[in-house]
Amino acid sequence: MSTIQPNISVEYVKNATIVSFTDEKILEEKDINSLQESIMTVIEQAEQINLIIDFSHVKFLSSAVLGLLIRVSKRIYEHNGRLRLCNIDPKIYEIFKITRLTKTFDISKNVDSAVKELSHVK
Amino acid sequence: MTGALFFSDSVFLENSCYKSIMTSKTPASYSIVVESRPSAIVSVFEQIQSKLVDHNFGKDDIFAVHLTLEEAFLNAVKHGNKQDPSKKVKVDYSIDADKIEISITDQGAGFQPETIDDPRFGENLFKPGGRGLLLMNSYMDMVKFNEQGNSVHMVRYKEKPFLSKNKSDNSDTQN
Numbered sequence: 001m002s003t004i005q006p007n008i009s010v011e012y013v014k015n016a017t018i019v020s021f022t023d024e025k026i027l028e029e030k031d032i033n034s035l036q037e038s039i040m041t042v043i044e045q046a047e048q049i050n051l052i053i054d055f056s057h058v059k060f061l062s063s064a065v066l067g068l069l070i071r072v073s074k075r076i077y078e079h080n081g082r083l084r085l086c087n088i089d090p091k092i093y094e095i096f097k098i099t100r101l102t103k104t105f106d107i108s109k110n111v112d113s114a115v116k117e118l119s120h121v122k
Numbered sequence: 123m124t125g126a127l128f129f130s131d132s133v134f135l136e137n138s139c140y141k142s143i144m145t146s147k148t149p150a151s152y153s154i155v156v157e158s159r160p161s162a163i164v165s166v167f168e169q170i171q172s173k174l175v176d177h178n179f180g181k182d183d184i185f186a187v188h189l190t191l192e193e194a195f196l197n198a199v200k201h202g203n204k205q206d207p208s209k210k211v212k213v214d215y216s217i218d219a220d221k222i223e224i225s226i227t228d229q230g231a232g233f234q235p236e237t238i239d240d241p242r243f244g245e246n247l248f249k250p251g252g253r254g255l256l257l258m259n260s261y262m263d264m265v266k267f268n269e270q271g272n273s274v275h276m277v278r279y280k281e282k283p284f285l286s287k288n289k290s291d292n293s294d295t296q297n
Contacts, residue, residue, distance in 0.1 A: 067250030
C-alpha cells in the first residue's frame with residue numbers, strides 16, 4: 001500500500017512505516033517545511049511508530065534537512081517510537097559523518113535491513 | 123558599515139552579472155547581486171556549476187561547492203540580512219584550472235564566527251540548527267570572514283584524481 005503526498009511517499013511494511021523522500025534535491029525552505037508537516041502527520045497518526053526514512057532518491061541536501069530530521073526524531077521519541085534512516089548516498093552520508101549525526105541516528109543499509117532491525121530490537 | 127559601502131559603490135543591477143577577463147592567465151571573475159531570499163541561489167549555482175564543468179572540476183568538487191553555496195547563502199539571507207526583503211546578497215567568484223574562489227557578502231551587521239558553538243558536541247548535537255559553518259569549513263579548503271563578519275571568502279582547490287588514487291605516481295598530473 002502506498003500513498004503519495006507532496007514530496008514523500010508512505011508505505012507500510014510489517015510493523016514499520018516507510019517514508020520515502022521523492023525529491024532528488026531537498027533545499028527549498030517551503031519544501032522542507034511541507035516535508036516536516038507531512039512526516040509529523042504520519043507520526044501523529046500512529047501509536048509508537050517504527051519509522052523508516054528512505055533516502056534512495058535523494059542526491060543532495062543541505063543542513064536545513066538535518067534540522068528537519070532532528071525535529072522529526074524528537075517527536076518520534078516523545079511518542080516512544082523508533083526511527084531508522086536508510087539508503088543514504090555516500091556523499092550525503094559524508095555530511096552525516098562530518099556533523100557526527102551518525103552518532104545520533106540509527107542508519108541502515110537499505111529498507112529490508114531497517115525493517116529487520118526494527119523487528120528485532122525492543 | 124563596510125557592507126553598506128561595498129554595495130553603494132557597486133554598479134550591479136539586481137540579478138545582473140558581468141564578466142571580466144584581463145588576460146589569458148587571469149582567472150575569469152564574476153559578480154552577481156541577488157535578492158535576499160533562499161531560492162535566489164538556484165540560478166547562481168547553475169551558473170557556477172556550468173563554469174565548474176567547463177573547467178573540468180569533478181563531481182566531488184561540484185557537490186562541495188553546491189553545499190557550501192547553499193549554506194553560506196542561507197546564512198547571509200537569514201542571519202545576515204535577517205530576511206529583510208529590501209536587502210541584497212552579493213556573490214563574487216572566480217574560477218581557473220586549479221581552484222574556485224567565492225565571496226558572499228550580505229548587508230547585515232556581521233557576526234564573529236568564533237562565537238558559534240561546535241555543533242558536533244554535547245547538547246548542540248541535538249539542536250536542529252548550527253551546522254552550516256561546520257559544513258562550509260569541511261567542504262572548502264579555506265574559509266575566511268572579513269572583520270565585520272558580513273562577508274565570507276572561500277576557496278576550493280580542484281581534486282586531483284591521479285594524486286589521490288596513487289600518490290607515488292605524479293607523472294600524469296599537469297602542474
